[in-house]
Amino acid sequence: MTQGLRVQNLTKYYGDYKALDDVSFAIEGGQFVTLLGPSGCGKTTLLRVIAGFLECDQGEVYFGDKLINDVPPNKRDAAMCFQSYALFPNKNVYENIRFGLRMRKVPPEEHKERVEEAMAMVNLTGLGERRPYELSGGQQQRVALARCIVVRPQLLLFDEPLSNLDAKLREKVRVEIREVQKKLGITAIYVTHDQAEALAISDQVITMSAGCIIQNAPPRDIYDRPNSRFVADFVGTANIVPCRILERTGMEYLVQSPYGELRAVDADCDLPAGAEGYLCIRPEDLLPSGKGESSNQICGAVRTAVYMGNLLDMFVDIGTEQIRASIAKDWNVTEGEAICFRVAPDKVRILGG
């Protein structure tokens, strides 16, 4: 297991623009952490500060216990995979991968073995003589990954490495990245704007917006227990409507919303009775049920229903609001039809502003 990473009160300005605003977090050794957020949220800036390409204006970066603010990028024990792959175009695959070994003064007799080991790990065996431009995008990104892991760094950094690949390949390389990282036990930080990718690959997801960390939690919690409207909305799809809390007993709530009166069980909410908040329901948590058959129902008329193959995606009019529901693909509904859903109280999430 490699060492962890700690970032404390990082702040970075571009002119007057605050790209990072007092960011702090810690990563345990061997963890795979994703920085997730829309473009311009500061995630790449944060990664570049960690790599040392950018200097922060305030705050500290620690690798393990060592403060590395003033260590130049070529002396930091971190290796980075770029979105553009950033392979050296004038060197063949073997020399690209060997570069880091030469720079780190690894004895030359070890090079061949280590390069070949790294190439085998990312399924590149036999391509050593090729030039980068003779490879496909997926292969190029694998070379970049091999070039990183061959130096056995403390920290692996990924800057949207899969954005330039097509969907199928993206999934394949994603699995490979995760397998290699697990096998070597290297701490990894992965930047992406793709929430599905973030959920699929990480131990921990750090959701960012406007230079701040909004939520830092494991994938399940990010999805099931978002701490804000932003996270609920950005990760996956969610029905979010304003609501007012009518009653509260412990963590059980009764709320008034455009979807009607609903009961909710939410351990993370700290809003008192009478407060205004937002109600969040995931489309897949809505289950069709006959009117009056169960409690906690939402009823309306189907506006559109789209057959997606694996599910039926529909929008239902409820008064002036709409709700989106994803239900089993075998249901047949016609547009305009009245429909009711039940929702388990613990699937109703109440969020502050």
Next chain:
Amino acid sequence: MNNRTKTGDPRILMKRLLRLMLPFAFIMLFIAWIVIPMGYSVLWSLVDPQKGWNYPDLLPKGLALTNWEYVIKHTKIGSAMGNSFFIAICTTLLSFLFAMPTAYALGRRNLRGKQIFKTAILLPMILPGMAMSIYVGRVLYYMGFSGTYTGVILAHTLIGIPYMLRILVVSFESMPQDILDAASNLGAGPWVRLKEVYLPMLLPSVVSGSIFTFINSMEEFTMTFIIGLPAVKTLPTVLFTYLGEGFSQTRASVVSLILLIPNLALLMIVERCVKTEYMGAALGKM
């Protein structure tokens, strides 16, 4: 679509014909523009002075190597050629040494007034050569460089730098930052980055910049004439002595052909040796 082409619509036939003929026509035009004067200068250099080449004749009456022999035997064309090469090589090296750091600063750093400076360095290309030469000659005279190789090389460098610099700035600008970051991320210091990342990727630009600078120096007359003469003689100054008072088209042709040969050879060698794929490969697949 297919039906129309099959019926042999005259307009489509015409288009096809044009598509075939147009490139051909351009190539012919190009050949006429370049090759005919060249051919004539070869013929002129081979005219037999006994027989001459006068008006109604399309071709000379007889060919002989007399002019070549004369030029090679009776002028210092050999040493002039040596001078030209020496000066051109020094100029190219000096331009490169000056241009590299400047191009780096202009291409990769955010400097104030960068645009103004970029325009300013092109001035030697725009100003009339004679005007430049007179002022530069003055300055070099006061510095004591008149009639010296140093003076001529400095003057040629001044003219050559814009070519070199312009090309290098553009390629510094288009160098992907990611590749440089990747290098330092893997542990490369500034020296390794220069040697293993910048230089290989800049190589095609360095070569084309050098060719421009080299040829420019080989062909430079005014600067050499004003600063170098009488001590420093290069091929163009020899050539111009034949174009001046004792105008001799035949001998001028010989000298201009001699001037042409090394440049052509250089171009061909360089084209073969240098692979221009690096930059394209780096930028292409992103």
